[in-house]
Amino acid sequence: MVSKKKGISQNNTETSLIEKFLYPKFGPGQMWNEVARIVKEKGGEILINSKATEIVLEQNRIKNIIITNVLNNKQTTLIGNYFFSTMPVKELINSLKPKPPKSIVEVANNLQYRDFITVGLLLKNLKIKQSPKNKNGNNLIKDNWIYIQEKSVKIGRLQVFNNWSPHLVKNPDNVWLGLEYFCNEGDDLWQKNDKDFIKFAIDELTSINIIEKEAVLDATIIKMPKTYPAYFGSYNRFDEIKNYTNTIENLFLVGRNGMHKYNNQDHSMLTAMTAVENIKNNIISKNNIWAINTEQDYHEEA
Ligand SMILES: Cc1cc2nc3c(=O)[nH]c(=O)nc-3n(C[C@H](O)[C@H](O)[C@H](O)COP(=O)(O)OP(=O)(O)OC[C@H]3O[C@@H](n4cnc5c(N)ncnc54)[C@H](O)[C@@H]3O)c2cc1C
Numbered sequence: 001m002v003s004k005k006k007g008i009s010q011n012n013t014e015t016s017l018i019e020k021f022l023y024p025k026f027g028p029g030q031m032w033n034e035v036a037r038i039v040k041e042k043g044g045e046i047l048i049n050s051k052a053t054e055i056v057l058e059q060n061r062i063k064n065i066i067i068t069n070v071l072n073n074k075q076t077t078l079i080g081n082y083f084f085s086t087m088p089v090k091e092l093i094n095s096l097k098p099k100p101p102k103s104i105v106e107v108a109n110n111l112q113y114r115d116f117i118t119v120g121l122l123l124k125n126l127k128i129k130q131s132p133k134n135k136n137g138n139n140l141i142k143d144n145w146i147y148i149q150e151k152s153v154k155i156g157r158l159q160v161f162n163n164w165s166p167h168l169v170k171n172p173d174n175v176w177l178g179l180e181y182f183c184n185e186g187d188d189l190w191q192k193n194d195k196d197f198i199k200f201a202i203d204e205l206t207s208i209n210i211i212e213k214e215a216v217l218d219a220t221i222i223k224m225p226k227t228y229p230a231y232f233g234s235y236n237r238f239d240e241i242k243n244y245t246n247t248i249e250n251l252f253l254v255g256r257n258g259m260h261k262y263n264n265q266d267h268s269m270l271t272a273m274t275a276v277e278n279i280k281n282n283i284i285s286k287n288n289i290w291a292i293n294t295e296q297d298y299h300e301e302a
Helices: 026-039 089-095 104-109 194-206 234-246 265-280
Strands: 051-057 061-069 075-077 084-085 112-123 145-147 157-158 175-183 217-232 251-253
Touching: 051 089, 089 104, 089 112, 104 112, 104 234, 112 194, 112 234, 175 194, 175 265, 194 217, 217 234, 251 265
Parallel strands: 084 251
Antiparallel strands: 051 061, 061 075, 112 175, 112 217, 145 157, 157 175
């Protein structure tokens, strides 16, 4: 997206229509690799391939948690002063020992999510072209993302990774696309095997004249459950979960699925930063964490 306006402030623009970004050269993962490096440099330990599977309570506190290594099923008990949870609320509540009251488990089990499949396509070029040529002297379209409205296809959004950062694409003459499908775990899209899904995705983009099949050089697919915490199901009773988890003194629900809230990265980080500030300043109430991102105008759907 190209703008003639100088500066980065775009307070009066809808989130989906902003025209300037600060974006890491190699994508958001680069930022988190750097965070991991700093954590380790400062003596912290990061356990990967490890899942919190049991959270043991004693009175109003977490006594310890059981971590299961997903590769070899080995279990480890961890103790700690404070626990930050980014795991989906549904899973958190079902991991607590002893079990929370029945009504809390009922609300948790009826929380709903939307799930996500993305297909990456590496192409020689696109069928649609930018005219006149853009400032790089080629005719690649200028958009970072495009919402697809055609009723004949299931694809919801298209990413053009070259335009996010040229460093994401090894050969600048090629185009990396991300085809995004919003779905439900277990539905027809979810059940398709990877090979069939990639073929289906290529056929869809061909049918709406964005690519030509022959231009595809490579493809990959990622299925990601619980990408969108939904505001239906038992969400209207979410306060019961909030009030219950607030009573567990050393537990902090943060982030997106962690709070079952449509937080983007900035607000997700802010919830964790606010939790740390509360601990540092002996603030017991968690209300200021729950208050983050309640201004309606931020939400993309507003
Ligand atoms: C398609 C899509 C596009 C998006 N685009 C943007 C964007 O352009 N800008 C933006 O700001 N945000 C964007 N977001 C939102 C952004 O991804 C989230 O806001 C952010 O990742 C939330 O951070 P988080 O730490 O809460 O959750 P996550 O990044 O999901 O991290 C949660 C972590 O908890 C771990 N975890 C879960 N359960 C357990 C367990 N039991 N034990 C141990 N670990 C566990 C997970 O493995 C994961 O590492 C997008 C999201 C999607 C789905």
